[in-house]
Amino acid sequence: MQHRRIAHLSVPVVGMGTSRTLDVPEGSQPLADRITHAALDAGSTLIDSSPMYGRAEAVVGRALGERRKDALVATKVWTEDYEEAQHQIEASLAYFGGHVELFQVHNLVAWRTRLDQLESRREAGQVSLLGATHWKSAAFDELETVMRTGRLDAIQIPYNPLEREVEARILPLAEELGLGVLVMRPFGGGQLANRHLSASDLEPLAQFGISSWPAALLVWGLSDPRISCTIPATSKPDRAQTNAAAGDGPWLDPDGRRHIQRLATGSD
Numbered sequence: 001m002q003h004r005r006i007a008h009l010s011v012p013v014v015g016m017g018t019s020r021t022l023d024v025p026e027g028s029q030p031l032a033d034r035i036t037h038a039a040l041d042a043g044s045t046l047i048d049s050s051p052m053y054g055r056a057e058a059v060v061g062r063a064l065g066e067r068r069k070d071a072l073v074a075t076k077v078w079t080e081d082y083e084e085a086q087h088q089i090e091a092s093l094a095y096f097g098g099h100v101e102l103f104q105v106h107n108l109v110a111w112r113t114r115l116d117q118l119e120s121r122r123e124a125g126q127v128s129l130l131g132a133t134h135w136k137s138a139a140f141d142e143l144e145t146v147m148r149t150g151r152l153d154a155i156q157i158p159y160n161p162l163e164r165e166v167e168a169r170i171l172p173l174a175e176e177l178g179l180g181v182l183v184m185r186p187f188g189g190g191q192l193a194n195r196h197l198s199a200s201d202l203e204p205l206a207q208f209g210i211s212s213w214p215a216a217l218l219v220w221g222l223s224d225p226r227i228s229c230t231i232p233a234t235s236k237p238d239r240a241q242t243n244a245a246a247g248d249g250p251w252l253d254p255d256g257r258r259h260i261q262r263l264a265t266g267s268d
Helices: 026-041 056-070 082-095 111-123 137-147 170-177 199-208 213-222 237-248 254-265
Strands: 003-006 009-012 046-048 072-077 100-105 127-133 154-158 180-184
Touching: 003 180, 009 072, 026 056, 026 237, 056 082, 072 082, 072 111, 082 100, 082 111, 100 111, 100 154, 111 127, 127 137, 127 180, 137 154, 137 170, 154 170, 170 180, 199 213, 199 254, 213 237, 213 254
Parallel strands: 046 072, 072 100, 100 127, 127 154, 154 180
Antiparallel strands: 003 009
C-alpha cells in the first residue's frame, strides 16, 4: 500500500468510504466490524464518514474499538444551524475517541461559520486538519473560493472517467495551493461500477497489474499524482481487501488511462 501526504499527514492512497454501506442496524455490527478490520488489515487506514450517512459514524466508531489508533478518521459537519453543528462535532469526537484527523465541511454548507467552529477545535487539539467537500460541479466556483482562503488542508471531490470536471480548475488549484485531494465516487455510482467487461477489454491493463474493472477505475484516479486518496465504499470484507490492493501500483501511463476512459465512455 503506497502513501501520499495531506499537509503533515501521511495517508494511504486507498481508504474506505462509508456512505450507504455502513448505515446499518445494530444487528449488522459484526459485519461492519469485519469490513472495517479487513480494510485496516489491508492498509486502508483512512476511513471517511459523515452525519449525513445515518448511523455510519457510530457504527465505524464501534468497529474501530481498540484499533482506533490504527485509523485516520475523516468525517464531516453538515448543517445550516450553529447549535446543531456543535452537536454534530461533539458527537463525532465522542465516536472517535475525542480526536478526528480530518474534519470537513460537507457540501460547503455554511462553510465560513463551520470553519470558525472547526478551527477552534483544532486549536483545542481535537482536530488535526480541515477540509471541504462537494459533489456537484455547479458548486466548484464556490469550492475554489474556499480553497483560496488558506483555511483548508484538503478537499474532497468526485473523480472518475465520467466525472472529470475537476481536471479543468480544481485539481490545478489544489496542486498550486498544496492541498490534499480525496476522491469520492471513484466507481461513478452504479453507472460505472456495474459495467461488465470482457477479459480482452482488460488485457491491455495486465502490464499494470490490473485484472478487474473496479481496480481499473481506482488506479485510473490514483494515477493522477494530484490525488491523495480515493475512498471507495463497500459492504463486503473481501472487496475492502481487493480495493486496498489497487494502492500497490504501478500507476498508469497516459495510454493506459485513455484505454480505461474509452471503456467507460466510448471516447478519450
